[in-house]
Amino acid sequence: MVISVSCILSRRVLNSFDKSYLLRISSCKMSVKVGDTIPNIDLFEDNPTNKVNLAELAKGKKLILFAVPGAFTPGCSKTHLPGYLKKADDLKSKGVSEIxxxxxxxxxxxxxxxKDQNTKGKIRMLADPxxxxxxxFGLTVDVPPLGGTRSKRYSMVVDDGKITSLQVEPDGTGLSCSLVESIKL
Known part of the structure; x- marks a missing residue:
């Protein structure tokens, strides 16, 4: 079994604060890595009938893909998404096709x-229900107050379907390495 360094660090930090939290971690086995191809998975945009195949979306383009634990949550709504929104035009001027x-x-x-964050035309909001x-990706975290299994917070650059840069938050939900300022184009 491969355990990422960030998971080991998270376990040590969490172990010193809240041992019960370790039981709520769904997966510390991060299977995604730089050089991997984006999987052929359908996500959804706006409604359940509008499927967006991630592999198709990434073909021939440079994308920034970032994940958050949940919509409308404080860190996601006040810091994470607004940072990408603020820098969207700058990122697109540097060759990013879509965020x-x-x-x-x-x-x-x-x-x-x-709609609440005014992302239209700048950031595509895709659901992974x-x-x-x-x-x-092996990037799940169990967050009972948010309803259970969620995505760890991460960001990546994808160039023609290949992951060229990947930043995963060490604790899965924090706001450090996955922010727009850490993107490596």
């Missing part, structure tokens, strides 16, 4: 969050 935000929420919630993408 994609993913969360384990239903597509209606993601659409409402995008069953955590299929988070599970495929």
């Amino acid at each position: 994609v935000c993913v969360a384990v929420n239903d597509p209606f919630v993601m659409a409402a969050w995008g 069953s955590a299929a993408l988070a599970k495929k």
Whole structure:
């Protein structure tokens, strides 16, 4: 079994504060890495009938994909998403075709969050309602107050379907290395 350094660090930090939290971690086995190809997984935009295949979306483009534990949550709404929104034009001027935000929420919630944050034309808000993408990447975290299994917070650059840069928050939910300022184009 491969355990990422960030998971080991998270376990040590969490162990010193709250041993019961270790029982709530769904997966510390991060299977995604730089050089991997984006999986052929359908996400949803605006409603359950509007499927967006992530592998198809990434073909021939440079994307920034970032994931958050949940729409409308404080860290996501006040810091994470607004940072990408503020720098969207700058990132696109540097060759980024699309910026994609993913969360384990239903597509209606993601659409409402995008409307609330005024992301139209700048950031695509894609729902991963069953955590299929988070599970495929090995980046799930169990957060009972948010409803259970969620995605760890991360960001990546994808160039023509290949992951070229990946930043995963050491504790899965914090706000440090996955912010827009850490993107490595």
